[in-house]
Amino acid sequence: MSERQSHIRNFSIIAHIDHGKSTLADRLLETTHTVESREMEEQLLDNMDLERERGITIKARAVNVKYTAADGETYSFNLIDTPGHVDFNYEVSRSLNACEGALLVVDATQGIEAQTLANAYLAIENDLEIVPVINKIDLISADVERVRTEIEDIVGIPAENCPAVSAKLGLNIESVLEHIVRDIPAPSGDENAPLKCLIFDSYYDSYLGVVVYIKVIDGTVKPGDNILMMNTDKTFQVVDVGVMAPFGLNRTDKLSAGDVGYLTASIKNVSDTRVGDTITTAENGLKIPLPGFKKVVPMVFSGIYPLDGAKYGDLRDALEKLQLNDAALSFEAETSAALGFGFRCGFLGLLHMEVIQQRLEREFNLDLITTAPSVIYKITKRNGETIFIDNPVHYPSPDEIETATEPIVKANILTPVEYVGSIMELCQERRGIHKDMKYLDSNRTELHYELPLNEIIYDFFDALKSRSKGYASLDYELFEYRPSKLVKLDILLNGDLVDALSFIVHEEKAYSRGRKIAEKLKENISRQLFEVPIQAAIGGKIIARETVKALRKDVLAKCYGGDITRKKKLLEKQKEGKKKMRQLGSVEITPETFMSVLKLDE
Amino acid sequence: METINKKLGLYIHIPFCKSKCHYCDFYSLTDYNDKFKKLYIDSLLLHMEDYARSAKPYTIDTIYIGGGTPSSLPCNDLLDLIDGIYFNFNVSADAEFTIEVNPGTADHSTFKKLFKSGVNRISFGMQSSCDNELQALARIHNFEDFENSYEAARRAGFENINIDVMFGIPEQTPSSLRTTLERICALEPEHISLYGLKIEENTPFAQIIDSLNLPEEDEEVNMYFESVKYLELQGYEQYEISNFSKSGKQCLHNLKYWNCEDYLGLGPSAHSYYNGYRFSFKTDVEMYIEALKNVDQDFDIIDEYYEISVSERIGEYIMLRMRLNEGINTDKFFELFGLEFDKLYGKYMDNYKNEGYIIKKGKNYSFTVHGMYLSNYILASMLDFDEKSVSKILNGVN
DSSP states (O other): OOTTGGGEEEEEEEESTTSSHHHHHHHHHHHTTSSOGGGOOTTTTOOSHHHHHHTOOOSOEEEEEEEEOTTSOEEEEEEEEOOOSGGGHHHHHHHHHTOSEEEEEEETTTOSOHHHHHHHHHHHHTTOEEEEEEEOTTSTTOOHHHHHHHIIIIIOSOOTTOOBOBTTTTBTHHHHHHHHHHHSOOOOOOTTSOOEEEEEEEEEETTTEEEEEEEEEESEEOTTOEEEETTTTEEEEOOEEEEEETTEEEEESOEETTOEEEEEOOOOOGGGSOTTOEEEESSSOOSSOOTTOOOOOOOEEEEEEESSGGGHHHHHHHHHHHHHTOTTOEEEEEEETTTEEEEEEEESSHHHHHHHHHHHHHHSOOOEEEOOOBOOEEEEETTSOEEEESSGGGOOOGGGEEEEEEEEEEEEEEEEGGGHHHHHHHHHHTTOEEEEEEEOSSSEEEEEEEEEHHHHTTTHHHHHHHHTTTOOEEEEEEEEEEEOOEEEEEEEETTEEOGGGOEEEEHHHHHHHHHHHHHHHHHHSOOOSSOEEEEEEETTEEEEEEEEOOOOOOOOOOOOTTOHHHHHHHHHHHHHHHHHOEEETTEEEOHHHHHHTTOOOO | OOOTTEEEEEEEEEOBOSSOOTTOOSSOBSOOOHHHHHHHHHHHHHHHHHHHHHTTTEEEEEEEEEESOGGGSOHHHHHHHHHHHHHHSOEEEEEEEEEEEOTTSOOHHHHHHHHHHTOOEEEEEEEOSOHHHHHHTTOSOOHHHHHHHHHHHHHTTOOOEEEEEEESOTTOOHHHHHHHHHHHHHHOOSEEEEEEOOOOTTSHHHHTGGGSOOOOHHHHHHHHHHHHHHHHHTTOEEEETTEEESTTOOOHHHHHHHTTOOEEEESTTOEEEETTEEEEEOSOHHHHHHHHHOGGGOOOOEEEEEEOOHHHHHHHHHHHHTTBTTOEEHHHHHHHHSSOHHHHHHHHHHHHHHTTSEEEETTEEEEOHHHHTTHHHHHHHHOOOSHHHHHHHHHHHO
């Protein structure tokens, strides 16, 4: 380890949701005067509105902090903030890979919770030194000693001397900083070896091109160097390197082994800078990249349509802009008889889908209709042709299909022992195959299942959380395609098939799913002047039927004195509502109706 | 010189009640004493004086004192107010002059004084003849109180009486509604208003809606259709969604609203359509009094003051006229707006005609009784009030 390296600390902060991860990060920046209090904004690192609101981190982020410790030496800290959701597990593991240690924040009133453990295990897997931090000691119900014992017993790391702080009040923050210096190992790595950098994130900037977040593991990189992205096999010339400041980038001469920083190289496309890829020099570089690279591929697909057909172009522009920063998002144009022109979009998972939808709506001011999410099915037809179906509309008719296969994932569920029964039941209901079960300690269990992905993308995560009081956590990866008895379920309104409501489902589930959707539609379709039958059908066979009764009353009986304005406003409001309606054959439905069938509360 | 044969309706709002009914969202207050009420009447008198000049070209042919509960005012105040009206405005000799009375709040001598002062129509807020239903509405009277008041009014000479009835109210059944209708028809009032209960926001009913024993929607709708039939058999002709009368006894004042004619409304929360503008006075009686006491201080008590454009007037006219059984006469429409109704809306009308919601008799389009009860839905699908949409329709015509 060089003298320079001995003054570097690279670490993440990990925690269960709401245990104070972002507040602690804010306080660290403030206490080291990286950010003055007057510039302070809550949850500085979470700079997407959505992140602040939901208290989750969606994109990884990093910031460089200088700290003069009690020993008189000045240290350079790189704090790497990580996303915290199963959709982004791969990104989290790559971010942790860029660190030597992690602060594990635990709420003094809540103790260890599901994500505390899941994140701690992820850190341990990545060989990180974990520094527990007990937060929220200012609350009356704080029980620091109990939480210390929990950390030792359940996570299995010493916590006797760990800092107990109040990030909210800025209490004991110095002690956290000292622990970072003392307990987290400095990076090692050979400055003179061939260049080896890990990409842990990137974003598109319209002036700089793609800004790539890297950890230099070996070697040195500086402007002018020709570099190679080993997995995507693209070469670039470095324009700039430096470290991340809270409000921008600080240019430096070079980055060397142990440093965390950024580089720019006139890269036009984020898909050339895949998270987990290894950067080396174009000549005389590494032969073997870092292990663990995965090309993230969308696993969940859904149709996104503008509510107002005229906004189709705006939607395309917005998707293009988001894609600049999000290599995992895919989209292509599609049309629906019911919804008009739109896009079939691919996402990592449901959260990713939700995040993209909300960003489209908020940042680009678009009103959207989204169809039920689907996975990719692989169908071999009788004529020998193999096709991939990500849109139920294109599902071939049963007599054309030789074999239909669906994606299966390997799912890892961590749960306290008392919820094992109900979680196994849930997996059973979702066609899961139980592989094995491990007791991690007297209280915690790890369940391994093979589950069809299409059973997970509806509301599995919510169901898992509700059956385990929020304690169970889930991690999954794509395993294989397996033959399955799949059918296409169609929905007919007033006798007309609504293509945007079709979906693919396992034969055994078809009846109950069809019934539930019909019920849900009945609740959500506003009454028309005529009776509207809702039917769920497989092929020509009706498997469920509900009826929306005809509207009989919609009148202002009262005359409200001479208050004509009030009457007019009521009619205008009603008119507005009508304008948002989609005409499906003879039936008018609200955009919310499409969304309602996505949440079936199974 | 302006001609004097322009007609105007006058509405006066009395925002006081003895107690507040649980369904009511009109502006009315319960905790003011007689001294304060007197102050309020003084303000109304001042306000009438203000308008006396601009109302010069008008003849007032309908007057309606509503509330609230006008009959909760001390009788002398009420008479002062009435005198003020005659003093400040040109009131035609045969003007319809209505005052709202709640059962039990006026006795024979009050009715006599009112009759003598020029009032010629009484509107009773009876609502139901079943005491359990009245209680559920938090009305302060029972049916007997109503019968006594009604009889007192008749004795005082009133020959034009309206009775308000509500349906779709808590505890009501089709047969109890029928009983109510039978009882009032036996009294032979000239006019009956039959309102469906609408639970308005910010009323006590809205808070406890789930615990109210309301009729099912289908039952309620059938109550309406059955009542319309029954009243017609009893000689009450329906002329508006909620209004029924003996021949020639339609409420002329309310017809002004539905015909888009001029009316001036005085008092807090009262609305006007006056000289081409719609406006109302702010819903704040204390501010109202202050403002009229201190005219030099420029209190702004006018709310929502706006001119009615042609396109809005067309929309309003259709919205309001279609409430009437007479509906829209295409010749009259052309006379008013210089546009052919058929070209503008014929397409919609024909669609709904085919579905049985609209009928066309000669040159009149109107709702069927089923169409009336769906009028919001139907009107919302065809009407537009904003300039842009209307000009689109107009351009489509040319």
